[in-house]
Amino acid sequence: KALSPAIDPHYYPIEVLQHLFESLPADVQITQFNQSARQISVDGEAKTAALAYQFADKAKKNPDLASFHFEMAAPRILPNEHAQFRLEGKPK
Numbered sequence: 001k002a003l004s005p006a007i008d009p010h011y012y013p014i015e016v017l018q019h020l021f022e023s024l025p026a027d028v029q030i031t032q033f034n035q036s037a038r039q040i041s042v043d044g045e046a047k048t049a050a051l052a053y054q055f056a057d058k059a060k061k062n063p064d065l066a067s068f069h070f071e072m073a074a075p076r077i078l079p080n081e082h083a084q085f086r087l088e089g090k091p092k
Contacts, residue, residue, distance in 0.1 A: 003059045010067045013092070016040060019065050023058035025051050040068060040089040049083040055089050067092055 009015055013035045014074045020030065020042060027047035046052040056072040059065055068089035075083035 008067075010064070016065070016068075019062055020036050020059060023055060023062050023065070025054050025058070027051055028075075038090065042087040042089075044085055044087070045078075046075070046083045046085065047076065052083045052085040056085075059087060059089075065089070 015035075016032060016035060017033055020033070025031065025046075028044060028051050029046075030042055030044045032041075032043040044052070044055070046055065052072070056070060060070045069092050070087055070089040072087045073078040075085040080086055
């Protein structure tokens with residue numbers, strides 16, 4: 001299990017990022033992506049808070065991301081009414 005991030009394609013950063021983009025609704029942008037052996041973090045901005053939650057829900061339900069447990073705190077509403085969010089995932 002300790003070697004999973006190095007030898008299992010489900011943990012390859014480019015694969016994870018591709019599957020996150022597949023889960024991305026229109027009007028949601030990823031602004032930062034970080035991945036370590038123990039965690040993924042995705043920062044982004046959505047046109048509405050509902051779209052941020054929709055992205056989190058799609059990522060959680062994406063079978064190609066099933067190796068991760070995702071959590072997202074309440075998005076921060078910006079002055080332009082957009083929602084800034086952080087989605088974090090940990091290997092199961």
